[in-house]
Amino acid sequence: MSLVSDARRFGSNLAWGATLCLLALAPLTASATLITSSGDAALSGALVMTFDSESPAYFASRSFLIGSDGFTVSSLADDLHIDNSFCGSFGTSGSCLDTIGSNNSPNDDFDVVFTGAGVSAFGFALNALDTDWTIETYDTNDNLLGSYVVPSQSPGATGFDRRGYFGATEVALIQYFTVRSTGDDRALIDDFAFVPAPEPSAALLAGLGLLGLASVGRSPKPRRS
Secondary structure, eight states, X not given: OOHXXXXXXXXXXXXXXXXXXXXXXXXXXXXXEEEOOTTXXXXXXXXXXXXXXXXXXEESEEEEEETTEEEEEEESSSOEEEESSXXXXXXXXXOEEEOBOTTSOBOOOEEEEESTTOEEEEEEEEESOOSOEEEEEEOTTOOEEEEEEEOOOTTTSOGGGOOOEEEEEEXXXXXXXXXXXXXXXXXXXXXXXXXXXXXXXXHHHHHHHHHHHHHHHTOOOOOOO
């Protein structure tokens, strides 16, 4: 076999291997799914930001990282803050994200942007919710993936019993989501779980490794003199 033919075959195998890698990265979820529990299978292997290591402080935008993966929370108007006073009263422990600003006004309009290639699923404890929230998820091209109305936990629950959970997994990787409310409300977010997408380069290298093993098994026979 000529060197040209060998090169063409290698190029074809390389393209096919890359295609398989990209297919492996594609989410398997058939449709948008609401997540209502931290034990949902979609959150298997998730990283969890408890906020416990975060110092209480007000901020307009702040990044929370676990290694190289994480998310950034950005307020649209007033600031938000990390609270370590009320979280334990609503079923979680330590610190949490509190949607009240430094001027003591509720601030529940904010965006959450994930790092890297996005996430396949996310979820968090959402407590003390007294108004309806609308949460919309988007992919890296700003396409709307899902839209959810999270109903107020009052008057169905009162006091410290106002506890719940929200999360989602979509037909594509989630790059960010927005939170908008029907009014002004102070709510608490804790134990923020997310499943980062694998880096394409890592998957591609794995595919090329498999391709190399396959090519070794099909090495050309030595030419007879």
